[in-house]
Amino acid sequence: MEVIESIVTDGIEVEESTATVSTLDSEKSKTEFVWTLQATWHLVRVRLDMDHEFDQPVCKKKKLWETVAERVTTRLRAEGYQDVAVKAFECDLKWRNMLATYRKNAERAKRLGTHSVHWEFFKTMHEVLGRSYEEIEAQRRAKLSGTKVGKTMASKRYTPILPTPTLTATAVPPSRPPQDVLQLYLELQERKLNMWAQQKALEERKIEAINNLARAISSLAQDSTDRGQMSKEPTVSDPLSSLSSQH
Numbered sequence: 001m002e003v004i005e006s007i008v009t010d011g012i013e014v015e016e017s018t019a020t021v022s023t024l025d026s027e028k029s030k031t032e033f034v035w036t037l038q039a040t041w042h043l044v045r046v047r048l049d050m051d052h053e054f055d056q057p058v059c060k061k062k063k064l065w066e067t068v069a070e071r072v073t074t075r076l077r078a079e080g081y082q083d084v085a086v087k088a089f090e091c092d093l094k095w096r097n098m099l100a101t102y103r104k105n106a107e108r109a110k111r112l113g114t115h116s117v118h119w120e121f122f123k124t125m126h127e128v129l130g131r132s133y134e135e136i137e138a139q140r141r142a143k144l145s146g147t148k149v150g151k152t153m154a155s156k157r158y159t160p161i162l163p164t165p166t167l168t169a170t171a172v173p174p175s176r177p178p179q180d181v182l183q184l185y186l187e188l189q190e191r192k193l194n195m196w197a198q199q200k201a202l203e204e205r206k207i208e209a210i211n212n213l214a215r216a217i218s219s220l221a222q223d224s225t226d227r228g229q230m231s232k233e234p235t236v237s238d239p240l241s242s243l244s245s246q247h
Contacts, residue, residue, distance in 0.1 A: 019079065033090050040094070042075045043068070044121055047095055048128045057144060065092045 033042075046068050049056075053064055065088040072091065076084045102125050105117045109126075 033084070033086050035094055038079065039072065039084075039086070039119070040078060040098075042072045043091055043094060044098070044124060045077075045089075046071045048125065051128055055140070057140075057147065059094075061089065063090070098125070102126070106130065132225070 033039075042176050050064060050068060052058060054061070068091045069086045069088045073084060076086070098121065102121065102122065103123045105119050105128075106126065111121075114123075114126075227232045
């Protein structure tokens with residue numbers, strides 16, 4: 001019986017080597033199952049055929065894996081491997097590892113295309129497991145519609161909880177008492193009177209300054225006029241002083 005060892009490199013599972021189980025390992029093979037290529041293919045096909053049963057909302061996975069193990073064992077014995085017996089937990093563990101490898105290859109196929117994936121189980125698994133989310137949800141709803149859970153959910157009526165509306169009306173400020181209004185009016189009038197008095201005093205200062213300036217200008221003009229007249233008058237000499245100077 002051929003045995004394969006496989007490793008995952010960048011999302012691709014590659015066959016590394018093949019060997020033949022010797023008679024010395026026959027006792028070990030009775031207690032620990034070794035996944036051959038044929039056995040792995042049987043597991044993939046049986047598990048994918050039962051995928052709809054595993055997708056049921058309410059199911060006993062342990063019983064289903066026991067069924068998978070029985071079918072894989074039956075197919076191997078039909079091929080001549082009479083001393084082979086696969087256990088349920090071995091099928092479950094192997095399938096989990098294969099799912100991890102499948103997801104890595106699916107991501108690689110999404111990025112680089114399906115031609116970049118060389119894992120031999122990918123195409124077969126992708127035909128069943130690569131369905132879109134909408135298809136899976138539609139099938140899940142269809143499965144739920146015929147069950148008690150689906151009928152219970154469909155019969156219930158859900159009332160949406162709406163947020164509490166906020167109050168948009170503005171609060172009316174409390175009105176002032178009549179006395180406060182009168183007091184405020186008197187204060188405003190007093191401020192107006194003070195402002196008027198300050199403005200009147202300022203205007204009076206301006207008028208006084210203008211008058212002072214006018215008087216100063218008038219005084220300067222009068223002084224300049226008097227000086228001009230004095231410079232124009234002829235000088236009268238004393239006749240006696242002139243006669244004395246001649247003798």
